[in-house]
Amino acid sequence: MNYSPFKICFSICVTLLLLLGLTYFSTSNTLPNGKSEDGFLLFGQSIKYPTTASFWSVKNTSKGNTKSLDSIVNNIETLVDPEEDINVIVEKKKFIPKIPNLSKIDTSKIERIAYPSNKEEFIAHLKGQLTAPTSRIIHYGDSQIEGDRMSSYIRNKLQNLYGGNGPGFTPVSQVYENISSVVTTSENWTRHAAFDPSKKRYEHKKYGAFTTFSRFTPYYEIFADRINLDTLQLVKASISVKPSKKTYTNMRQFTTIGFHYGNAQLPVSIKVFSNGSLIKEGQLISDGNYHNFKIKLSAPSTELVFELEGKMSPDVYGLTLDGEEGIQLDNVAMRGSAGTVFAGLNGENFAQMYRELDPKVLIFQYGGNSVPYVKDSLEVSQYVGYLKNHISWVRRKTKDASIIFIGPADMTTTENGALRTYPLLPYLNKLLREMCYDNDIAYWSTFKAMGGENAMEHWVDQKLAGSDYTHFSLSGTRIISELFFLSLYMDLTQN
Numbered sequence: 001m002n003y004s005p006f007k008i009c010f011s012i013c014v015t016l017l018l019l020l021g022l023t024y025f026s027t028s029n030t031l032p033n034g035k036s037e038d039g040f041l042l043f044g045q046s047i048k049y050p051t052t053a054s055f056w057s058v059k060n061t062s063k064g065n066t067k068s069l070d071s072i073v074n075n076i077e078t079l080v081d082p083e084e085d086i087n088v089i090v091e092k093k094k095f096i097p098k099i100p101n102l103s104k105i106d107t108s109k110i111e112r113i114a115y116p117s118n119k120e121e122f123i124a125h126l127k128g129q130l131t132a133p134t135s136r137i138i139h140y141g142d143s144q145i146e147g148d149r150m151s152s153y154i155r156n157k158l159q160n161l162y163g164g165n166g167p168g169f170t171p172v173s174q175v176y177e178n179i180s181s182v183v184t185t186s187e188n189w190t191r192h193a194a195f196d197p198s199k200k201r202y203e204h205k206k207y208g209a210f211t212t213f214s215r216f217t218p219y220y221e222i223f224a225d226r227i228n229l230d231t232l233q234l235v236k237a238s239i240s241v242k243p244s245k246k247t248y249t250n251m252r253q254f255t256t257i258g259f260h261y262g263n264a265q266l267p268v269s270i271k272v273f274s275n276g277s278l279i280k281e282g283q284l285i286s287d288g289n290y291h292n293f294k295i296k297l298s299a300p301s302t303e304l305v306f307e308l309e310g311k312m313s314p315d316v317y318g319l320t321l322d323g324e325e326g327i328q329l330d331n332v333a334m335r336g337s338a339g340t341v342f343a344g345l346n347g348e349n350f351a352q353m354y355r356e357l358d359p360k361v362l363i364f365q366y367g368g369n370s371v372p373y374v375k376d377s378l379e380v381s382q383y384v385g386y387l388k389n390h391i392s393w394v395r396r397k398t399k400d401a402s403i404i405f406i407g408p409a410d411m412t413t414t415e416n417g418a419l420r421t422y423p424l425l426p427y428l429n430k431l432l433r434e435m436c437y438d439n440d441i442a443y444w445s446t447f448k449a450m451g452g453e454n455a456m457e458h459w460v461d462q463k464l465a466g467s468d469y470t471h472f473s474l475s476g477t478r479i480i481s482e483l484f485f486l487s488l489y490m491d492l493t494q495n
Contacts, residue, residue: 095326098160100489111449113404113487114433116440126402126442127492129360130162130327136357137329138169138209141365142337144409144471148180148247150365151331153481156248161489164326166254167247171318172214172239180251180331181321182242188216189237192315194345195337205346206263206315208290209353210332213262213315220265220312229266232311239306241319255297258320259306260356262290262349268310274301284314290352317353330357339366340386343393354397362401364391367408367432368470371422380424384431388439405436406484409446410456412469419469421453449483 115122129135137158139151148167159165167180173191174183191214192199194207207213216237243252259270264286271281272295285291295304322328334341342350366387374380395403407429412419429447436443450459459465464476472480 095163097162100157100486102486105486107486107490110483110486110490111445113491114437114443114445115491116437116442118440122402122440122442123491123494125400126361129402130158130492132360133325135162135164135327135360136168137327137361137363138332138357138359139329139363139365140332140339141334141363141406142339142369143333143335144368144477145331145365146333146335147176147178148331148333149472149474149477150481151329152180152247152251153478154363154485155327155329155331156250157482157485157489158327158329159250162327163323164328165250165323166256166321166328167244167251167331168322168328169210169318169320169330169332170241171210171212172316176333176335178244180244180247182244184240184242185214186216186236186238188235189214189239190216193334195334195341197336204263205344206290206349207345208260208262208315208317209350209357210260210317210330211334211341211345213317215313215315216308217311217313219315229311232266234309234311235313237308237313239308239319241304241306241321242302243300253300254321254323255300256320256322256324257295257297257304258322258356259293259295260290260317260320260353261293261314262317262352263288264291264312264314266310266312268308268312268314271307273305273307275303284308284310286314290317290349290356292356320357336369337366338370338383338387339364340383340390342390347393347397350394351397359398359401362394362398362403363406364403365406367428368411371408371411371425371428372413374424374428377424377427380428380431384428384435387432388435391441392439402442403440404442404444404488405432407432407443407445407447409470409472409480410450410453410459412454412456419454419457421456426453444484444487446480446484449480449487 137155139145139154141150145151152167155164155168167178170178170181170183171191172183172185173189175191191212192202192207193212194201194205195211202219217235243254245252259272261284264284265288267286268284269281270284270293272279274297279297280295282293284293320328320330370380370383374383391403391405395401408425411422411425413422414420415423425447429445433443433445435441447455450456456465456469459472459476460467460469463473464479465472
């Protein structure tokens, strides 16, 4: 068969015209989750296909709200005192509060915190808690705060303002790099998290205030399993903790250490070494309850080593590395969690730990992991209701702690070939704010702070967020953390 250039060109044109003609049979349909989908039905099956209008249209996402923040982003470094830089070591002799320089920042464009109706009372109570001799803050969140990425910036700012040292909570078995401490363990440690769906949860549900624990031996119910204790061998385990060179000076210096454990059924000996010298030893309490093995240092250590030995490991909830006074902020990151894990934990175990920790402020940062899965507005409302119940469950374990909720960031999906904010995300942001208002919780919208709908694409273009259009980059994390802190700072220092 003879194929001439004319025939080939003619065939291509006819094919393209036929494909264009099919667009006239396609319609745009709104799905239950708010997304629109172009297509048509063929033999009862839905076929995705562009409509004539969507095929010819050129969709430009408005970035006006987002770009208006660029002046803040570009000047964010003016807020950073040279002594704050993570690459500079400063020997502090006397604490002097560091006041942020707002002279080059257009504060009118900063997203402010939304408070309940008793705003003035809420802020006064919060300020009193932050200025207490010791003020523990627990920052719960999803993967946006993983590795202490966001908490470290907030902690540093608050410690610069109100005093304090150390990175706070540090898990024993680490599944991701923690920028604020360096933890090395013997190979026999295993991690068990209440929010990890890949592992079976223990029936005792004693995961503690940090929702995770580590062990160096398997777990047995001694009486239920009728274990012959003589057959169990002594097992040794170790934990090494060093200050991180990647974090701020404040967090490299800690002298008040807590070794948090519980559910110990058999005796376990513990030895603690600082810079190679034995500073404390003893026996862990094997009554099954939560306990804190406390260590006080006369001066900051370059390396702490914990050596444990016993036939059965306790559940080790982790370490707290703090100063003697000021701000103590714990980062509790739960990869994949939507924040609805708390009420399923053992209440007495959780309460025992909270009585020891005595948190003055709780920060919850969730919502992002629910966004891709909610199908309609009803499911969004149900999720917010579940979240409220879990926050209330935690609140009842505190001594009137202030609660701040940080909402989800903008997240992008593909809709008819174009990048768009998940349709139900703005509605989720709205319901979260309303839930917080009704339940005496302060709310800060990350979504609006970024610029609102379709802001994530601009943040990715500026290398402030990753290619997954969901998570911030390290520089983006710093920016969003500064924006949150500035909003909080302006309220705490208002006349």
